[in-house]
Amino acid sequence: MVACECKCEEPGKDELSKQLELIIDEYRGKSSGLIQVLTKAQELIGYLPKWALISIAKGLGVSLQEVYGVVTFYAFFSLIPRGRHKISVCAGTACYVKGTNMVIKTIREALGIKPGQTTPDSRYTLEIVRCIGACGLAPAMIIDGKDVHGRLEAEQIPEILEQYA
Amino acid sequence: MKSLDQLAKIKESMQEVLKVRQGEPSANWKAHIMVCGGQGCISSNCRDVVDAIKESIAKNGLEEKTKIVLTGCMGPCDMGPVMIIYPDGTFYRRVKPKDAAAIIEEHVMKGNPVTRLLYRAPGAKEPTQRVHDIDLFKKQKKIVLRNTIYIDPLSIEDYISRDGYAALGKAVTQMKPEEVVAEVKKSGLRGRGGAGFPTGMKWQFTAAAEGSPKYVACNGDEGDPGAFMDRSVLEGDPHSVIEGMAICGYAIGAEQGYVYVRAEYPLAIERLEAAINRAREFGLLGKNIFSSGFNFDIEIRIGAGAFVCGEETALLTSIEGKRGEPRPRPPFPAQSGVWGKPTVLNNVETWANVAPIILNGADWFASIGTEKSKGTKVFALAGRINNTGIVEVPMGTTLREIVFEIGGGIPRKKEFKAVQTGGPSGGCIPAEHLDTPVDYDSLGALGAIMGSGGMIVMDDTTCMVDIAKFFLDFVVDESCGKCSPCRIGTKRMYEIIDRITKGEGREGDIELLQELAVTIKNTALCGLGQTAPNPVLSTIRYFRNEYEEHIKEHKCAAKICELKE
Incomplete structure (x- = not known):
């Protein structure tokens, strides 16, 4: 099956954002969960956009700079969209x-x-x-x-x- | 789990299954078909074979009389999909779904083995039917992988049937914590992650360290390219790691364990997670284990793709959710590990050794291996070798036995050139040292290391300068950048060696590489940098002529490097 080019079937940012908050809830205020949250967020969105990093930083109580530091340290994380x-x-x-x-x-x-x-x-x-x-x-x-x-x-x-x- | 009796009852209920898999005919079972479910066989579509066999079983109405089990890695990955049929112990290789009918209707129902699927030793006229008669298996000794061909990794009952959790029960109900530490110390077990530090000492330091709570951690960040032993343990027998960690928790007074597994191993994570949940359901993790008042639980942490996280201080930092950068030692993790608390960190394979030591005693373990390296070692054989896959041999087995007798030698009648051990931290060992016994000290003396157990065999189509460049490229890429000897030094080494492989090498380059190497070894912050020059140093030591050929004659005998005239 050829996937739809316009991605109309994918949930929009608002929906993704809601689902991301659910992921964050599990680790709210716990900085030790950062890598797990990032992993799940990337699974959800496909990559790690800036808005997601901001939500994660707020939710876990760490600075955005720290989140960025972790994302760029590990090869598994991507800041840009990737192919299907x-x-x-x-x-x-x-x-x-x-x-x-x-x-x-x-x-x-x-x-x-x-x-x-x-x-x-x-x-x-x-x-x-x-x-x-x-x-x-x-x-x-x-x-x-x-x-x-x-x-x-x-x-x-x-x-x-x-x-x- | 309330008591040893309760454990014994579960084991008792599994007796019949155990007997079949030990080769005893049974009135209730016609066959147990153990299909290898290691990554190699899964990639060779063993799941389709399982489906086809199930279909044939159903067609012949044998559902009640046969059991089909997807096991962990059986070892010989290149022959996959492989399977063993008990009770007769027949080994089949390269099985296709279309072979299912013959296996069920001829072998299981009539007792006639399917000859075309049997293993033939190189040069042998007759095939070998039983797994235990095949050289590849016969010459191995299995402690770490004691269960992998016999059990369903997802079945805790299968694990218990083979004395699983009996060691934990013995430790927490019959031994004092310090007796457990003393037993491990006496066994002579050394860290299987590569450095070979005595495990019992590590436990003793952590038990004695001030600070609480204490933690137990497992290094499953198997990053050395060419190493997949830990993966096979986690996939094939995850309970052996859980049990080892729980025993240590009791010995040092810890209630929480962490297993750090790399994200590249999804199947290992899945099976370990399932095993942890099952152990909780059975009360083998959780509160008041064996009614002894001992509490212990385990959490999985997934590595996100950074080789340096295999280094212990980096791994512990990564468990805390931070950038996995190493820090200077001391303090060692025994004093200051996860969250700054005393922590025992051992590698997957080390953990899998613990339960048998407690159950069978330190003397039994110490009777295997060499004077200073006790027990067995699991190796991952790969590269230019006939039998690629996982093998476990007693310490002290020679490289020649591993490569030629167990590994089946070099394919296409090529000449053996070198075996690389220890990944980017290790070295290449040439043919003249093939009779070296494999133990921590002998390999170290050759400029290689035991390492975690990857063994890559090379023949004359491999250029040793190119291999040195490959490992430097790896290290440059994976250096975390925290200390300059590693960040800048390895980059400079790479540039020099890159020049040599392009035909632009200069007089004095070899000496310059050696000088840089020594400086980096002496000054880098962590194990990654301190060992990074080893592949270059060992290839210069044994294959200096190849470097000189590249530099002076602009020639690459293996025709790998594209040199300018």
Whole structure:
């Protein structure tokens, strides 16, 4: 199924904001919950917009600067919108020895984006990650944080990408 | 859980299941089909195989007589999906959904193994049927992974059937806290995260430290590229980690534990969470465990993608919800850990060793391994090796045995070149040292480290200068930036090595790299920086000729680097 380009099905900011407050409620006033809240907020919104960071800072009782500091420290968090599907190519040692560079090159050629970029149609974001622990399947990549594709060969990569609309 | 009797009753109720999986025929069960549900096999679509087998079971009306279980990682990831059928212990590999009918109708119903799915040792004419006869398994010794091929990680009853939580029961009802610490100390168990600090000492320091409450923490931020042992423990036997932590909580007087797991391991998080909930339902976490007055509970903290958080002070800061930057030691976590309180922090694999030590005694544990490195070590074999996956061997096993006998050697008749241990903190060990016994001290003497247990095998298609560059690139990227030797020093090293791989190397570059390396090792704030130069130093030590070839002749024998003429 092709997802709707205008995103009309997605809840608007007001709705997201309400849901975010529910997440914050669980940790209100507890600065130790910052990473958990950010993780859940990103799951909800897809990235971490400024308005969300402000709500989280207020809710947990920490400064916005501190929140920003944490967000930019951890590779998992993103301040900019990302594509619907996140392609994470493993660049762990085992994958590197067995052909990470080939995988990245093939994806770059197929999608025309570099690691860290998103396709203009917001379909894919390409990133490089450090070892997903699937070394037995090297070279490997993980899509949307859950589907591991291993023993990759150049010719099958476009086919795999096609499965993610 | 109120008493040891209650635990024993649960175990008793599981006797029949246990017997089948130990190879005893049963009147009630035709077969227990254990399908590997480790990440490798899941990626090879083992869930489809499970569905197909269930369908075949239903078709043949065997629902009451067979049990199908998705286990943790069985080890040989490259043969996936793999499965073991009990009671006969038949091992099948590369099973496809279409094989389900044969497995049920031929093997389970008629007792004829499906020959085409059996394992054949390299060079052997006849296949080997039973898992316990296969070299790959036979040469291993399992303490940490004692349960993974036998249990459903989501079933607390399965864990209890294999003496699970008996050690916790013994500790809290029959031992004094200081006796538990003494037992762990006597066992000689050392930290499996890589540094090898004696675990019992750590517990003793924390127990003796002033300040309360005290905490127990588990390092599951397995960040070394090429290491996936902790993942296999968390996915395959999460209760073993919970039990180990609870025993420590009793020993040091802590009521709260934290497990820090990296976000890249969603399946491990899911199974650990389920196991914690189940342990609470059984009263094995919570208040008044075994009616002893001991309270203990565990919370999961998810790492958000920062390699430095594997460093202990950084991890503890991250648990508090902050930027995971390391801080100078002392004070050590034993004095000042989470929230500034005394904390024991051990790695996943270390925790999984604790229950067997308490149950079987320190002497039993100390009888395995070498003089200074006791017990076993789990390794993740990957790279240019036939049997990639997880293995557990007694300390003191030689690299040659691991790579060639258990790992099955190098594919495509290529030549072994080096094995890399310890990830970005470790080093590359060349062929002439293959007979080195694997223990903390021998590997250290070779300029490598035991590390957390990743072993990447390299053949002659690997360029050692390029590998050194790979690890430097990793460290430059993952350095938290707090101290300048690591932030700037590793960057300078990277620039030099990058130049060498492009054919722009200069006379004196090798010496410059060595000088920088020593300075960084001596001055960096935390373990990440202090060990970051190791891959460069060890490749210069053993493969200096490759560096010289790149610099002087602008040649890369492995044809990896693109050098300017």
